[in-house]
Amino acid sequence: MFSRIGAAQKGLYNHAVMWSFFHKLGSPPWLYDIAGSILRWLLPVTIMALLVGAVWGLLFTSPDFRQGNSYRIIYIHVPSAVVALAGYYVMAIAGAVSLIWRMKMADVAMKAAAPIGAALTFIALFTGALWGKPTWGTWWEWDARITSMLILLFLYLGVVALYEAFDNKEAAGRACAILSLVGMVNIPIIYKSVDWWYSLHQPASIKFSGESAIDSSMLYPLLLMIGAFYALFTCCLLMNMRAELVQRESRTAWVRKLVKQDGAH
Amino acid sequence: MxxxxxxxxxxxxxxxxxxxxxxxxxxxxxxxNINLFFPPAEVAAGGAPVGQSIRVGGMVLEDSVQRSQDSLEVSFTLTDYEAQVPVVYAGILPDLFGEGQGAVAAGKLDENGVLQATEVLAKHDENYMPPEVAEALEKSGYDKKGQAR
Structure with a gap:
C-alpha cells in the first residue's frame, strides 16, 4: 500500500522534472529573473558589438567602386531589415504557442516583439530611402521589395494597435496571434520578391551558397552588425517582456516585494 | 497531446x-502588375502597351548615350541582350547612370517604338567591392564570379 503511493509519487515527481522547465517558463517571477540575468551580460556585449561593427564598417572599410561612401548605409539598412524579418517569425511563433497552449508568457513575448519589429522595419525603410535618392535617383518606388516591406510595417503596427483595441487581454492576445500568423506569408514574399519579379531593389549580396557578391573586406563588418542587431533585438525583447510582466502582475506579492526592494536601495 | x-x-x-x-x-x-518594369524583349514582342505610362528596365547599351549640346536632352538604348528599346529623356540623370549599367526608364512608347521618358532611375546591382578590387578584376578581364567578360 505504502510502496504503491511511493511509486505514484515518484512518477508524479519524474513528470514534474520533465515539465518543470516548461512550467518555469510559464512562471512570471522566474522569467523576470532569468531575463534579468541574461540582460546583465548580453546588454554590454550587444553595445560593444554595435560600436565595433559601426566603427569598423563606417570608418575602416574601403568605399565602394561605384557608390563611393553612400554604400555604408548597408551597415544599418541590411541588419535592421534582416532582423525585422526574423523578428516577425519570433512574434508569430510566440502567437501560435499562446494560441495552442494558452501560455501567458508566449503572449507577453508576442506583444513585446511587435513594437521592436516595427521600429526595425521603419529604420530599414528610412535608410533605404536615404540610400535610394543618391543611388537610384528616387526616395521611393513602388517595387515589390519596398511595397512588401511597407506591408510588414503595417502588420507590426497592426498587431500593436489591435492589442490595444481590446479591453479583454485574452481576446486581444488571440486576435493578435491570428493576425501575426496570417501575416507570416509576407516574410518569404519580402525575401524572394527581388528574385520572383522585376524590381528596382537589387538581389541579395550575401549568399548562403557560393561566393557572396560583396567583397569579404566589406562583408565581415556587415556580418558583425547583423549579429549585433540580433542581440539588440533579444535585449529589447527581454526588456519589453520584463516591463510587461511587472505591469501585468502588479497586484501580486512578488512584484510588491520587488518594488519594496527597489525602494529600499 | x-x-x-x-x-x-x-x-x-x-x-x-x-x-x-x-x-x-x-x-x-x-x-x-507586381513587375516594376518591362524587359526590352517583352516590349519588342509587343507585350507593352503603346501610349500608356510604362517602365522599361535593362542595361544601358555601350556607346549608345548621346547628350544634346544645348539642352538636357539625352538619348540612349536599353537592352536585355535580346532586344533593344531606344529612350529619349530630358532631365537630370542619377549619378550612377552609365553605359553598361542597369537603368529603369518611365514614360510612354510612341508610334516609332521610342520610349519618351519622364523619369530615369539607375538600377544598382548586388556587387559591392573596393575600387582596387574592381580595378584588379578589370585588368584580369574576369568578373567577380570568375566568368570572362
Missing part, C-alpha cells in the same frame, strides 16, 4: 497554409 490543444494546433496550421495559398494565388494572378 491533449485533444483540445491538438485541435488548436490543426487550426493554426490550417490558418497558415490557407493564407499562404491565398496570397500565392493573388500574387500569381497579379504577377504582371
Amino acid at each position: 491533449h485533444p483540445v490543444r491538438r485541435q488548436r494546433l490543426i487550426l493554426v496550421l490550417f490558418l497558415v497554409v490557407f493564407s499562404s495559398v491565398a496570397a500565392g494565388l493573388v500574387t500569381y494572378a497579379l504577377r504582371g
Whole structure:
C-alpha cells in the first residue's frame, strides 16, 4: 500500500522534472529573473558589438567602386531589415504557442516583439530611402521589395494597435496571434520578391551558397552588425517582456516585494 | 497531446497554409502588375502597351548615350541582350547612370517604338567591392564570379 503511493509519487515527481522547465517558463517571477540575468551580460556585449561593427564598417572599410561612401548605409539598412524579418517569425511563433497552449508568457513575448519589429522595419525603410535618392535617383518606388516591406510595417503596427483595441487581454492576445500568423506569408514574399519579379531593389549580396557578391573586406563588418542587431533585438525583447510582466502582475506579492526592494536601495 | 490543444494546433496550421495559398494565388494572378518594369524583349514582342505610362528596365547599351549640346536632352538604348528599346529623356540623370549599367526608364512608347521618358532611375546591382578590387578584376578581364567578360 505504502510502496504503491511511493511509486505514484515518484512518477508524479519524474513528470514534474520533465515539465518543470516548461512550467518555469510559464512562471512570471522566474522569467523576470532569468531575463534579468541574461540582460546583465548580453546588454554590454550587444553595445560593444554595435560600436565595433559601426566603427569598423563606417570608418575602416574601403568605399565602394561605384557608390563611393553612400554604400555604408548597408551597415544599418541590411541588419535592421534582416532582423525585422526574423523578428516577425519570433512574434508569430510566440502567437501560435499562446494560441495552442494558452501560455501567458508566449503572449507577453508576442506583444513585446511587435513594437521592436516595427521600429526595425521603419529604420530599414528610412535608410533605404536615404540610400535610394543618391543611388537610384528616387526616395521611393513602388517595387515589390519596398511595397512588401511597407506591408510588414503595417502588420507590426497592426498587431500593436489591435492589442490595444481590446479591453479583454485574452481576446486581444488571440486576435493578435491570428493576425501575426496570417501575416507570416509576407516574410518569404519580402525575401524572394527581388528574385520572383522585376524590381528596382537589387538581389541579395550575401549568399548562403557560393561566393557572396560583396567583397569579404566589406562583408565581415556587415556580418558583425547583423549579429549585433540580433542581440539588440533579444535585449529589447527581454526588456519589453520584463516591463510587461511587472505591469501585468502588479497586484501580486512578488512584484510588491520587488518594488519594496527597489525602494529600499 | 491533449485533444483540445491538438485541435488548436490543426487550426493554426490550417490558418497558415490557407493564407499562404491565398496570397500565392493573388500574387500569381497579379504577377504582371507586381513587375516594376518591362524587359526590352517583352516590349519588342509587343507585350507593352503603346501610349500608356510604362517602365522599361535593362542595361544601358555601350556607346549608345548621346547628350544634346544645348539642352538636357539625352538619348540612349536599353537592352536585355535580346532586344533593344531606344529612350529619349530630358532631365537630370542619377549619378550612377552609365553605359553598361542597369537603368529603369518611365514614360510612354510612341508610334516609332521610342520610349519618351519622364523619369530615369539607375538600377544598382548586388556587387559591392573596393575600387582596387574592381580595378584588379578589370585588368584580369574576369568578373567577380570568375566568368570572362
